[in-house]
Amino acid sequence: MNVVAVQDVSKTFGxxxxxxxxxxxxxxxxxxxxxxLIMGPSGSGKTTLLSMIGTLMSPTTGRxxxxxxxxxxxxPAQLSRLRLQExxxxxxxxxxxxxxxxxxxxxxxxxxAGVPRKEARAKARTALEQLQLGHRLRNLPRDLSGGEKxxxxxxxxxxxxxxxxxxxxxxxxxxxxxxxxxTLLLCETACRENRAVIIxxxxxxxxxxxxxxxxxxxxxxxxxxxxxHNLNCRMHPESVQS
Amino acid sequence: xxxxxxKNLVEEKTRLLISVGGVAFSVLLIMSIQGLYQGWSxxxxxxxxxxxxxxxxxQTGATDMFHTPSVLPLTVRDFLTGVPGVATAKPFSGRxxxxxxNGRDINLYVIADDTENNVGxxxxxxxxxxxxxxxxIIIDRVVGRSENIRIGDTIPVAGRELKVAGYxxxxxxxxxxxxxxxxxxxxxxxxxxxxxxxxxxxxxxxADASGVASRIExxxxxxxxxxxxxxxxxxxxxxxxxxxxxxVLLLIGIAVGMTVIGLTIFTSTIEKAREYGVLKxxxxxxxxxxxxxxxxxxxxxVLGYLVGAALALAVSAAAGTYVPEFxxxxxxxxxxxxxxxxxxxxxxxxxxxxxxxxxxxxxxVFRA
Numbered sequence: 001m002n003v004v005a006v007q008d009v010s011k012t013f014g015x016x017x018x019x020x021x022x023x024x025x026x027x028x029x030x031x032x033x034x035x036x037l038i039m040g041p042s043g044s045g046k047t048t049l050l051s052m053i054g055t056l057m058s059p060t061t062g063r064x065x066x067x068x069x070x071x072x073x074x075x076p077a078q079l080s081r082l083r084l085q086e087x088x089x090x091x092x093x094x095x096x097x098x099x100x101x102x103x104x105x106x107x108x109x110x111x112x113a114g115v116p117r118k119e120a121r122a123k124a125r126t127a128l129e130q131l132q133l134g135h136r137l138r139n140l141p142r143d144l145s146g147g148e149k150x151x152x153x154x155x156x157x158x159x160x161x162x163x164x165x166x167x168x169x170x171x172x173x174x175x176x177x178x179x180x181x182x183t184l185l186l187c188e189t190a191c192r193e194n195r196a197v198i199i200x201x202x203x204x205x206x207x208x209x210x211x212x213x214x215x216x217x218x219x220x221x222x223x224x225x226x227x228x229h230n231l232n233c234r235m236h237p238e239s240v241q242s
Numbered sequence: 243x244x245x246x247x248x249k250n251l252v253e254e255k256t257r258l259l260i261s262v263g264g265v266a267f268s269v270l271l272i273m274s275i276q277g278l279y280q281g282w283s284x285x286x287x288x289x290x291x292x293x294x295x296x297x298x299x300x301q302t303g304a305t306d307m308f309h310t311p312s313v314l315p316l317t318v319r320d321f322l323t324g325v326p327g328v329a330t331a332k333p334f335s336g337r338x339x340x341x342x343x344n345g346r347d348i349n350l351y352v353i354a355d356d357t358e359n360n361v362g363x364x365x366x367x368x369x370x371x372x373x374x375x376x377x378x379i380i381i382d383r384v385v386g387r388s389e390n391i392r393i394g395d396t397i398p399v400a401g402r403e404l405k406v407a408g409y410x411x412x413x414x415x416x417x418x419x420x421x422x423x424x425x426x427x428x429x430x431x432x433x434x435x436x437x438x439x440x441x442x443x444x445x446x447x448x449a450d451a452s453g454v455a456s457r458i459e460x461x462x463x464x465x466x467x468x469x470x471x472x473x474x475x476x477x478x479x480x481x482x483x484x485x486x487x488x489x490v491l492l493l494i495g496i497a498v499g500m501t502v503i504g505l506t507i508f509t510s511t512i513e514k515a516r517e518y519g520v521l522k523x524x525x526x527x528x529x530x531x532x533x534x535x536x537x538x539x540x541x542x543x544v545l546g547y548l549v550g551a552a553l554a555l556a557v558s559a560a561a562g563t564y565v566p567e568f569x570x571x572x573x574x575x576x577x578x579x580x581x582x583x584x585x586x587x588x589x590x591x592x593x594x595x596x597x598x599x600x601x602x603x604x605x606x607v608f609r610a
Contacts, residue, residue, distance in 0.1 A: 081525065083525035084524065091607055
């Protein structure tokens with residue numbers, strides 16, 4: 001079963017002669033373990049498509065299935081639950097909660113999902129240590145570098161073991177090397193655990209991580225090609241068994 | 243989610259200080275006013291409670307010592323002592339007397355200290371003589387301090403110069419206070435030849451008190467009012483006079499508290515709109531977010547309550563020392579309902595931020 005099935009989806013903003021179609025009859029399937037890079041110029045509809053896949057925006061026409069479930073049939077509370085359980089988000093501006101430490105930021109999705117605080121803390125700590133942030137657990141976002149912030153965001157996106165990670169321009173606010181390192185780290189981590197990743201970016205260097213590269217222009221998918229997928233994706237034994 | 247609410251509050255210390263300060267001010271206002279109301283209510287009944295009587299006998303229609311005049315001929319005593327079940331019936335004379343002293347208006351409720359009948363003595367004498375002699379008067383210590391009248395000073399009471407012989411306590415009632423002169427001086431001041439204001443009746447041990455009262459009221463010229471009822475009638479003066487003012491100030495206090503919490507939490511919500519959007523995006527439900535905002539408001543309110551209550555107690559103690567008229571009594575019951583009001587205030591003031599929160603579009607988080 002596809003993790004994501006986008007079926008003939010369009011999104012139009014406004015009405016009448018001011019209507020703008022941001023996404024135009026797009027269809028796309030993403031499977032477990034896929035790393036999909038969506039590229040395109042500004043205003044091409046990449047982020048709108050990502051928002052719809054992330055159930056943050058509803059399509060004007062067409063439908064989106066997440067793990068076989070039609071998202072258009074779900075109530076807002078059910079969509080929140082779906083996002084909490086199935087998705088991890090990585091944002092261009094990191095979007096960490098400024099009042100919380102790195103550890104507490106990673107704990108947020110776990111606590112929201114009802115994981116006991118002690119267990120959530122232990123999981124968050126482990127996740128951050130795996131991303132080489134064990135020494136930054138108690139630091140607030142303002143005390144972290146851009147790369148560290150993005151790694152915290154990655155740890156947060158992985159906290160609830162999501163099947164799908166959605167990353168919006170994850171390298172945009174980082175220097176070239178840090179950006180690439182962090183995104184490769186995200187992809188490798190996801191790939192090892194057989195999670196699907198959809199990245200929206202202008203950054204051509206991310207082709208090295210992607211299995212598939214999709215180009216979108218004027219809201220339409222115009223090309224799809226294989227990425228380099230030059231990653232160490234040795235899967236964890238648990239993931240293989242499942 | 244309480245930890246997020248607390249972290250959000252603590253992150254913005256200035257805003258937290260404003261929230262807590264606003265609520266503290268509101269609680270201070272409400273608690274002090276309620277304390278004053280309670281203090282004055284108690285004070286007005288305090289002296290009357292010490293007067294030995296099962297029934298106060300008044301002229302028909304008179305219900306208290308202040309609102310309605312009561313004048314009874316001394317011959318009523320004969321009637322009262324003849325009523326079966328009455329143990330004692332003693333005259334009690336007193337009324338308000340206003341005069342000027344050192345350019346200030348002073349109001350005393352002069353009571354005849356009738357040592358012969360053991361009626362009309364001060365509740366507690368704290369300094370000077372306990373029983374006035376002819377030409378002397380005992381005044382309340384609060385009046386002594388506020389009007390700078392010392393023991394040994396002479397004051398002109400209704401045209402008579404009386405020397406202050408002592409200070410009593412427990413007889414200060416807002417704009418006037420009880421004062422005690424000899425029976426002869428009081429009769430001269432009160433101008434009650436052959437009359438008195440009330441009779442104090444005690445009932446024999448095994449007699450049916452209500453039956454005795456009915457027999458007394460068979461005389462259409464008098465009413466028999468139980469001691470408790472008489473205390474309540476007098477206390478109601480404070481209630482009737484000050485309750486509307488207290489209610490207005492209470493509403494002002496609540497409005498101030500709600501406005502401060504509401505605005506600070508609202509501005510915090512606006513500033514953190516993006517973060518709330520992130521939380522919505524990662525799967526935090528609207529309900530959970532509303533809880534965070536309400537918890538923020540309630541936490542600020544509880545802190546404000548604690549600060550405000552502590553301030554109210556401190557102000558009450560300090561003001562009582564420097565301003566004798568500031569008589570307060572802060573009861574646990576009042577502290578409890580004010581806490582309830584503070585809690586409700588916090589929840590209601592969260593409604594505006596919650597409405598704002600509901601409108602945050604999580605898709606915005608994808609915009610840089």
